[in-house]
Amino acid sequence: MGNRAFNFNAGPAALPLEVLEQAQEQFVEYKGAGMSLMEMSHRGAIYEGVHQEAEQLLRELMGIPDNYKVLFLQGGASTQFAMVPMNLLQPGKVASYVATGSWAAKAISEAKLFGETQIAASSEADKFMRIPSASELNVPAEAAYLHLTSNETIEGTQWAEYPDTGLVPLVGDMSSDILCRPLNVSQFGLIYAGAQKNLGPSGVTIAVIREDLIGTPSMPVPTMLRYSTHAKNDSLYNTPPTFAIYMTNLVLNWVKAQGGTAAVEKINLEKASLLYDTIDASNGFFRGCAQEGSRSIMNVTFRLPSEELEKLFVKESEAEGFVGLKGHRSVGGLRASIYNAVPRSSVQALAGFMNEFQRRHG
């Protein structure tokens, strides 16, 4: 297949070409069934097989213990910002958050709708260009949970190591780095992620929740927004986003074929190093936004000496087949999103373009 763009979109983002081709081949007629998977009942054996395989593969790839449920939800990670406090916040408890940037801020403002919130640590004084260290965290004993954003997609920062919160359940928004590296799921009470970066297309949101946290919410919560509804019904309480889950299943099979999360992490580290090394070797022409130690291996954010040069960088890169390099409108600058499915060759091409751009304009 010719002419694939060098796709650095932040999400929805690049999917593995093999996955797209497989979906294309199965699109009109799924495995001799006389119809597309999208035309099938979600209660039928064929769809249920896909649904169960996706769950099993995610369990296998993430090493999810048996006392956790895997849920396929809708409404994006943004709906999880509300579902987390609605389901986990109890009277007399506070919802504790680490303020690391744009997405954490959205989670916090949503939690405020449902009860008392507390900021365990914030990197706002450093313009959110770093992840607070574990020793900075102040988690109150009466915290219902501690919420962190594993990877700040906009600022380009990522937790290198997760804090030990003892008995306080740790909740992680892993929308932009789920499956990018091996993970000890048992450190978390709840993990959630919109699929559209590392898992598949938009339309499905994954939640992995420890069973003891599923109970009955202490406030009135609509049926669809209760974790228990989906947990009791294997995410088939209502019609799930069948096509998005099917695509996610193909991506999970692809991750497994790559050798799982350890193999994927190795490639991700190589890709990220290629770009950070290019930035660091540019004598200050390119400036990485995130502080050392907090740099994301998924979203590489950087600046040029002037906004004019940044605009020119975007323009010239687009002319050469690069897509999605403009930074988020709220922070400006540039951003290369290099999720699992972004091939090494695209990143090599970008590093080459960056060097060439500096040679011309530096």
Ligand code: PMP
């Ligand atoms: N959290 C993070 C870290 C994100 O990157 C995003 C989306 N870019 C969201 C939450 C919101 O996800 P959604 O669009 O699926 O609601």
